[in-house]
Amino acid sequence: MFSASHSNAVTPNIATQEASSRAPNAPSPEDLLRMFGTLWQIRTFENEVQRLAAAGEVPGFPHLSTGQEAVAVGVCSQLAHEDLLFTSHRGHGHVLAKGSDIESTFAEVLGRESGLCRGRGGSMHLVDAAHGVMGATGVVAGNLSLAAGAAWAAQALGSKNVSVVFFGDGATGAGAFHETINLAVLWKLPILFVCENNGYAEFTSREEHSTVKFVRRFAEPYEMAASTIDGNDLLAVYAEAGKAIAGLRHGDGPYLLECMTYRLAGHFVGDAQRYRSKEELAAIREKDPIERLKRHLLQSGVPESDLDATGERARRAVLDAVERARASRHPDPAGVMEDVYAAPWLNAIDG
Amino acid sequence: MSETFIEILRRALDEELARDPAVHLLGEDVAAGGAFGVTRGLAQKHGAQRVRNTPISEAAIAGLATGAALCGLRPVLEIMFIDFATLALDTLVNQAAKYRYMSGGQLAVPMVVRTQAGAAGGAAAQHSQSLEAWFVHVPGLIVIAPSSPAEAYGLLKSAIRLGDPVLFIEHKRLYTMKEAIAENAELPAIGKARIARTGEDVTLIAYSAMVTSAHEAAEQLAAEGVSVEIIDLRTLMPLDMNTIAASVSKTHRAIIAHEAVQNGGLGAEIAARIGDKLFDELDAPVLRVACPFAPIPFALELERALLPGAGNIVRAIRAQLH
Numbered sequence: 131m132f133s134a135s136h137s138n139a140v141t142p143n144i145a146t147q148e149a150s151s152r153a154p155n156a157p158s159p160e161d162l163l164r165m166f167g168t169l170w171q172i173r174t175f176e177n178e179v180q181r182l183a184a185a186g187e188v189p190g191f192p193h194l195s196t197g198q199e200a201v202a203v204g205v206c207s208q209l210a211h212e213d214l215l216f217t218s219h220r221g222h223g224h225v226l227a228k229g230s231d232i233e234s235t236f237a238e239v240l241g242r243e244s245g246l247c248r249g250r251g252g253s254m255h256l257v258d259a260a261h262g263v264m265g266a267t268g269v270v271a272g273n274l275s276l277a278a279g280a281a282w283a284a285q286a287l288g289s290k291n292v293s294v295v296f297f298g299d300g301a302t303g304a305g306a307f308h309e310t311i312n313l314a315v316l317w318k319l320p321i322l323f324v325c326e327n328n329g330y331a332e333f334t335s336r337e338e339h340s341t342v343k344f345v346r347r348f349a350e351p352y353e354m355a356a357s358t359i360d361g362n363d364l365l366a367v368y369a370e371a372g373k374a375i376a377g378l379r380h381g382d383g384p385y386l387l388e389c390m391t392y393r394l395a396g397h398f399v400g401d402a403q404r405y406r407s408k409e410e411l412a413a414i415r416e417k418d419p420i421e422r423l424k425r426h427l428l429q430s431g432v433p434e435s436d437l438d439a440t441g442e443r444a445r446r447a448v449l450d451a452v453e454r455a456r457a458s459r460h461p462d463p464a465g466v467m468e469d470v471y472a473a474p475w476l477n478a479i480d481g
Numbered sequence: 482m483s484e485t486f487i488e489i490l491r492r493a494l495d496e497e498l499a500r501d502p503a504v505h506l507l508g509e510d511v512a513a514g515g516a517f518g519v520t521r522g523l524a525q526k527h528g529a530q531r532v533r534n535t536p537i538s539e540a541a542i543a544g545l546a547t548g549a550a551l552c553g554l555r556p557v558l559e560i561m562f563i564d565f566a567t568l569a570l571d572t573l574v575n576q577a578a579k580y581r582y583m584s585g586g587q588l589a590v591p592m593v594v595r596t597q598a599g600a601a602g603g604a605a606a607q608h609s610q611s612l613e614a615w616f617v618h619v620p621g622l623i624v625i626a627p628s629s630p631a632e633a634y635g636l637l638k639s640a641i642r643l644g645d646p647v648l649f650i651e652h653k654r655l656y657t658m659k660e661a662i663a664e665n666a667e668l669p670a671i672g673k674a675r676i677a678r679t680g681e682d683v684t685l686i687a688y689s690a691m692v693t694s695a696h697e698a699a700e701q702l703a704a705e706g707v708s709v710e711i712i713d714l715r716t717l718m719p720l721d722m723n724t725i726a727a728s729v730s731k732t733h734r735a736i737i738a739h740e741a742v743q744n745g746g747l748g749a750e751i752a753a754r755i756g757d758k759l760f761d762e763l764d765a766p767v768l769r770v771a772c773p774f775a776p777i778p779f780a781l782e783l784e785r786a787l788l789p790g791a792g793n794i795v796r797a798i799r800a801q802l803h
Binding site for chain 1: 533540572581584586587
């Protein structure tokens with residue numbers, strides 16, 4: 131899947147025909163059940179990261195997307211395999227929802243040779259070019275202009291692919307956010323900006339870090355299409371993302387989709403969350419996106435046993451993948467100088 | 482036919498645009514020719530989609546070039562002054578430089594960032610700096626600083642074809658320098674220094690506009706019977722230590738000259754490497770000629786007073802020989 135060779139640019143497979151012919155905003159019952167399973171995969175993945183981080187098995191600073199899964203699944207379910215995705219430090223869910231292998235993704239979080247990036251990137255820098263996962267950055271807002279560049283490449287190469295970038299509301303404090311949306315509108319780039327507004331920039335509440343309550347408002351002066359939706363409602367995310375992405379493929383220019391959501395976990399694993407009250411945390415749990423989709427599916431006549439079986443299969447798939455990842459090979463320290471540069475001789479110089 | 486540095490850069494870009502449809506130019510005013518006229522006429526010839534003006538948004542345009550490079554283009558980004566690269570440092574240092582490594586070799590950033598540096602004519606403290614040492618310090622970046630039009634022609638073409646992110650530093654004092662290029666000459670390999678003048682008594686290591694000062698100094702010293710060998714580094718990262726070692730082993734003396742401030746500069750790195758590897762070859766301590774540790778002033782007499790030139794090099798070599 132990845133290449134350890136020192137070849138020049140690895141160009142992802144960029145489709146030149148319509149990427150998807152399915153109706154953009156009407157999920158079939160099978161689609162919904164599949165998405166219900168993916169929600170559970172991400173939830174279980176994040177729970178396992180938390181458990182193993184607490185046990186000292188996860189290096190670095192993993193950031194969990196627990197509670198925000200509906201945004202990842204709703205948006206990525208509207209993407210074609212060749213579409214280009216950029217995520218942030220809180221990106222496990224996006225990568226899984228885009229179709230990356232669970233074991234390879236977990237192995238990367240553990241820093242293993244079989245990980246997506248051979249243990250060179252880690253939780254905050256997941257790349258899976260074969261699935262269109264073009265990168266994740268640990269520097270807030272650093273991914274936005276990269277995603278715009280990917281959209282520019284798609285436009286310049288005449289493909290119908292779109293670029294999607296996930297970021298938190300904290301990124302709107304960075305100049306790069308404003309610079310990038312101006313450019314995206316100016317060049318009419320096929321890029322979907324997905325803001326996961328979870329109300330916090332790390333530990334600081336939105337009220338404390340911005341006078342602009344809704345991120346959608348930033349689109350107005352640039353005359354960019356934008357909407358704010360309930361990001362814990364998978365059906366709403368799926369429908370709105372479908373419309374936005376169809377517009378991108380049609381050449382309508384960029385779109386800002388603000389998804390109001392909540393982090394069930396802290397900013398990072400180990401965050402004591404002294405900035406949130408018990409009452410606030412309890413209210414957040416009430417809005418759990420998995421429970422909401424479950425209620426919807428039950429109301430629409432899906433037997434509870436089907437839901438339970440789907441959830442159980444998803445959990446089991448993740449737990450098995452996690453065990454395989456934990457048993458996988460650590461990187462060989464002899465390879466530490468590989469892939470700094472394309473030319474092998476440059477990876478062995480004094481410096 | 483001799484051409485100016487600017488004309489030769491334009492020729493190199495024109496030829497690369499014609500050769501490879503993945504090559505795209507972007508930057509502030511580039512469709513209008515750029516602040517120094519390097520890209521004049523290229524948008525008309527190759528189309529507005531391939532030579533694109535951008536807003537004054539260094540952070541976003543550096544990211545735009547990086548993201549496009551990840552996805553199949555070979556962007557050549559112009560950052561008008563290296564001083565403005567400060568606004569694009571997250572992209573250049575945290576993203577572009579590290580992509581190949583962080584992705585475990587899945588992705589590459591075949592991008593060239595052309596920028597213009599150095600002091601001349603009262604450009605003052607925010608338009609005159611020599612910041613190359615910052616970038617040499619970042620694994621994943623290639624740093625090139627040509628010393629003449631003919632050098633710039635081949636090095637820019639090699640940089641565009643390389644496949645890793647390159648910072649290509651053009652000295653504003655060289656822009657009006659004229660030179661003829663050899664037709665159909667082979668493109669220079671990245672990472673190879675050049676012996677710009679052969680000599681026996683001292684090795685003078687320089688790059689960018691300081692190579693001109695080095696030649697002036699060598700001429701003066703020749704009249705005194707001192708034979709100076711000049712190494713034009715061309716590429717600052719990687720450093721061609723083989724060429725340096727061969728020369729210093731012959732002359733047994735080394736001096737490094739650059740316009741950047743001495744403190745933490747590239748000269749310190751080169752001096753340390755010579756000390757590590759060639760200590761037994763040396764007949765004298767390695768010396769550095771560089772800018773005193775101050776911002777570049779505006780008034781021309783102050784600018785002249787601060788900048789190192791041929792006179793500083795001559796004095797340093799005399800001191801080293803005696």
